[in-house]
Amino acid sequence: MAKANxxxxxxxxxxxxxxxxxxxxxxxxxNPDAKIIRLGIGDVTQPIAPAIISAMHSAVDExxxxxxxxxxxxxxxxxxxxxxxxxxxxxSRGCDISADEIFxxxxxxxxxxxxxxxxSTDNKIAVCDPVYPVYVDSNVMAGRTGTYDKNxxxxxxxxxxxCTEENGFAPQLPSVTPDLIYLxxxxxxxxxxxxxxxxQKWVDYANKVGAIILYDAAYEAYISEDDVPHSIFECDGAxxxxxxxxxxxxxxxxxxxxxxxxxxxxxxxxxxxxLHPLWARRHGxxxxxxxxIVQKAGEAVYSRQGKKQLKEQVAYYMNNAKVIYEGLKDxxxxxxxxxxxxxxxxxxxNNMTSWDFFDFLLDKAxxxxxxGSGFGPSGEHFFRLTAFGTYENTLEAIERIxxx
Amino acid sequence: MAKANxxxxxxxxxxxxxxxxxxxxxxxxxNPDAKIIRLGIGDVTQPIAPAIISAMHSAVDExxxxxxxxxxxxxxxxxxxxxxxxxxxxxSRGCDISADEIFxxxxxxxxxxxxxxxxSTDNKIAVCDPVYPVYVDSNVMAGRTGTYDKNxxxxxxxxxxxCTEENGFAPQLPSVTPDLIYLxxxxxxxxxxxxxxxxQKWVDYANKVGAIILYDAAYEAYISEDDVPHSIFECDGAxxxxxxxxxxxxxxxxxxxxxxxxxxxxxxxxxxxxLHPLWARRHGxxxxxxxxIVQKAGEAVYSRQGKKQLKEQVAYYMNNAKVIYEGLKDxxxxxxxxxxxxxxxxxxxNNMTSWDFFDFLLDKAxxxxxxGSGFGPSGEHFFRLTAFGTYENTLEAIERIxxx
Numbered sequence: 001m002a003k004a005n006x007x008x009x010x011x012x013x014x015x016x017x018x019x020x021x022x023x024x025x026x027x028x029x030x031n032p033d034a035k036i037i038r039l040g041i042g043d044v045t046q047p048i049a050p051a052i053i054s055a056m057h058s059a060v061d062e063x064x065x066x067x068x069x070x071x072x073x074x075x076x077x078x079x080x081x082x083x084x085x086x087x088x089x090x091x092s093r094g095c096d097i098s099a100d101e102i103f104x105x106x107x108x109x110x111x112x113x114x115x116x117x118x119x120s121t122d123n124k125i126a127v128c129d130p131v132y133p134v135y136v137d138s139n140v141m142a143g144r145t146g147t148y149d150k151n152x153x154x155x156x157x158x159x160x161x162x163c164t165e166e167n168g169f170a171p172q173l174p175s176v177t178p179d180l181i182y183l184x185x186x187x188x189x190x191x192x193x194x195x196x197x198x199x200q201k202w203v204d205y206a207n208k209v210g211a212i213i214l215y216d217a218a219y220e221a222y223i224s225e226d227d228v229p230h231s232i233f234e235c236d237g238a239x240x241x242x243x244x245x246x247x248x249x250x251x252x253x254x255x256x257x258x259x260x261x262x263x264x265x266x267x268x269x270x271x272x273x274x275l276h277p278l279w280a281r282r283h284g285x286x287x288x289x290x291x292x293i294v295q296k297a298g299e300a301v302y303s304r305q306g307k308k309q310l311k312e313q314v315a316y317y318m319n320n321a322k323v324i325y326e327g328l329k330d331x332x333x334x335x336x337x338x339x340x341x342x343x344x345x346x347x348x349x350n351n352m353t354s355w356d357f358f359d360f361l362l363d364k365a366x367x368x369x370x371x372g373s374g375f376g377p378s379g380e381h382f383f384r385l386t387a388f389g390t391y392e393n394t395l396e397a398i399e400r401i402x403x404x
Numbered sequence: 405m406a407k408a409n410x411x412x413x414x415x416x417x418x419x420x421x422x423x424x425x426x427x428x429x430x431x432x433x434x435n436p437d438a439k440i441i442r443l444g445i446g447d448v449t450q451p452i453a454p455a456i457i458s459a460m461h462s463a464v465d466e467x468x469x470x471x472x473x474x475x476x477x478x479x480x481x482x483x484x485x486x487x488x489x490x491x492x493x494x495x496s497r498g499c500d501i502s503a504d505e506i507f508x509x510x511x512x513x514x515x516x517x518x519x520x521x522x523x524s525t526d527n528k529i530a531v532c533d534p535v536y537p538v539y540v541d542s543n544v545m546a547g548r549t550g551t552y553d554k555n556x557x558x559x560x561x562x563x564x565x566x567c568t569e570e571n572g573f574a575p576q577l578p579s580v581t582p583d584l585i586y587l588x589x590x591x592x593x594x595x596x597x598x599x600x601x602x603x604q605k606w607v608d609y610a611n612k613v614g615a616i617i618l619y620d621a622a623y624e625a626y627i628s629e630d631d632v633p634h635s636i637f638e639c640d641g642a643x644x645x646x647x648x649x650x651x652x653x654x655x656x657x658x659x660x661x662x663x664x665x666x667x668x669x670x671x672x673x674x675x676x677x678x679l680h681p682l683w684a685r686r687h688g689x690x691x692x693x694x695x696x697i698v699q700k701a702g703e704a705v706y707s708r709q710g711k712k713q714l715k716e717q718v719a720y721y722m723n724n725a726k727v728i729y730e731g732l733k734d735x736x737x738x739x740x741x742x743x744x745x746x747x748x749x750x751x752x753x754n755n756m757t758s759w760d761f762f763d764f765l766l767d768k769a770x771x772x773x774x775x776g777s778g779f780g781p782s783g784e785h786f787f788r789l790t791a792f793g794t795y796e797n798t799l800e801a802i803e804r805i806x807x808x
Contacts, residue, residue: 004675005521060457064457123406209405291695
């Protein structure tokens with residue numbers, strides 16, 4: 001008789017952002033007049049840049065004519081896109097990454113969730129706490145996390161690296177040795193960044209203990225400070241211990257267009273096993289490539305016009321970040337993030353729990369944020385706001401919060 | 405220390421179509437003047453229909469303007485698409501399937517490969533032999549298939565259901581009871597179809613033994629005979645035992661556009677566990693939806709103009725199927741398929757192996773097909789040709805083969 005994967009049944013509740021979506025929908029239905037402003041889920045609001053729109057129209061036209069029609073894409077992505085990524089995101093920053101080490105996909109979320117699959121189920125993972133839920137949830141589904149403790153909201157076989165006010169939201173090297181280390185900088189949800197010299201310590205540590213760092217750099221376009229690395233491959237020795245995930249969602253507004261990529265150096269190994277062929281095999285067997293139209297859109301991100309337009313878009317959102325950061329600080333909130341990341345991390349007032357503050361904010365200000373506790377136990381009493389709203393909505397949301 | 409997933413290392417060779425791709429590339433490089441005709445991989449050649457092109461241009465324009473820009477899609481797909489699928493593919497055929505039982509994705513390949521994940525790793529799978537490699541390979545990666553025997557080219561824990569000349573390429577109910585049964589009709593690679601009364605026997609069997617049928621209906625648009633079911637949900641009791649996969653790749657030429665969907669009835673259970681919430685959780689955690697532009701393209705498939713244009717496209721390919729079938733039959737080959745499917749299944753002449761015939765055809769006729777043995781041991785000595793080439797190339801390929 002067919003049996004379900006019991007690991008799925010261990011997952012407490014539904015995916016965080018699905019829960020928030022449902023709560024907001026219910027509130028809106030009960031309060032149809034409430035003008036809700038969403039600064040919760042990290043979804044963008046600015047339209048796709050003109051250079052990219054133009055590239056997509058051209059690609060659609062190519063699909064309309066037999067001579068230029070494109071069927072299945074190459075397994076790992078079109079060369080025109082992989083070449084420009086290697087050049088612009090890596091070689092130009094002095095990173096030794098070549099086009100055939102880049103795997104184009106439909107987004108960093110899928111890749112971050114699927115990457116654990118090429119590792120042994122008895123590998124032990126380490127995650128920051130709080131953390132983007134996908135890392136842990138995908139490992140729960142694979143049976144890699146042990147048992148869940150409802151009281152502490154932690155898994156018995158996961159190594160948690162607390163990121164707290166005390167350590168400036170920067171994780172310390174773990175005391176128990178992990179096999180796989182998930183790091184995300186600039187960080188979601190805390191908005192904190194890490195200096196190159198700090199990241200180098202993680203690379204050295206991973207090489208020493210034989211761990212692999214799974215490095216989520218989805219927010220690199222928001223880095224404004226010079227000594228913050230855009231890629232882990234800026235660090236010496238990273239080719240021997242790191243896999244990097246990149247997204248077009250936040251730097252180019254592709255949350256509804258869907259494009260990302262993963263970098264696996266050809267010489268990267270887990271024990272004696274090279275990982276590049278394993279991920280290539282996964283791509284070949286379980287995936288059929290990102291749409292041609294979308295890969296052409298990705299190429300346009302790196303065009304002269306595309307880069308110019310996207311620089312302005314990032315600046316627009318970072319201005320929102322400033323509005324949130326300064327507005328809340330001015331109102332007496334304890335805030336961080338927002339300098340190298342589009343996320344502001346704030347402490348709920350009066351020792352409220354994260355979810356209490358979520359309900360309070362939704363009910364009193366009609367503003368949606370994300371409860372910090374949804375990202376892990378050390379996120380309790382914290383709250384995430386995103387800079388991805390419109391400027392007008394962001395201003396109004398902060399005005400409303402200031403008036404509470 | 406990080407360890408690789410050892411199940412991946414059990415996989416013999418690379419993904420079938422990657423291997424073919426490499427072989428053809430090498431041959432072309434060594435023989436730059438050879439005018440190679442590809443009737444191997446099931447990739448389409450006709451451009452996207454005008455109604456769909458127009459819908460995509462409109463969607464691109466929507467993404468260019470703040471007021472109509474779309475970010476993250478709903479977890480399970482846009483309602484406009486799920487509603488039209490429920491209506492046109494199911495309700496219109498008397499199948500009791502509702503929009504919220506439809507999960508929109510980037511293609512049937514991903515879904516067919518990922519579906520095994522929501523089942524226990526000790527579930528036993530049954531597959532047709534020969535079979536689309538993704539079903540078995542994805543289960544190998546999950547550790548569900550036991551050990552590989554190089555001599556028989558079979559896995560110790562997989563139940564094979566031979567589809568041979570003797571049984572008209574229709575599988576018999578297995579003698580060992582499986583937990584999960586992969587069925588694909590119209591069939592890839594043999595091109596065979598199954599009557600509704602025959603499929604009903606499988607549904608009754610699965611309900612009796614508590615197995616789940618994973619039904620791949622990617623080629624349903626090619627059905628030309630009346631008593632062949634387009635969906636397993638045309639059978640009584642299928643809601644209690646079946647999951648269905650559908651693709652836009654072959655009926656609408658979306659191999660490079662990427663869209664598909666999976667149907668999981670809300671009351672379908674594995675033991676006591678409903679499967680719909682598990683797949684919903686997987687979608688929510690490991691996937692971020694198909695692009696808005698692509699979902700709008702999917703909607704246009706069901707428009708009046710779209711349906712008319714695609715009917716012509718399917719007829720174009722089925723005329724190719726006729727050209728291949730009759731040409732080869734006339735030349736003395738033993739052929740089947742091609743009536744309810746875009747695949748022709750032929751026996752290699754002179755007792756050649758499938759790969760020998762592949763090399764022979766590539767070298768002597770510059771025609772690429774797919775070796776039957778790549779789909780399983782019972783495919784040995786057989787060969788698949790697809791009807792997805794252009795009419796002109798198909799004619800020429802058959803002429804070349806006839807002259808051998």
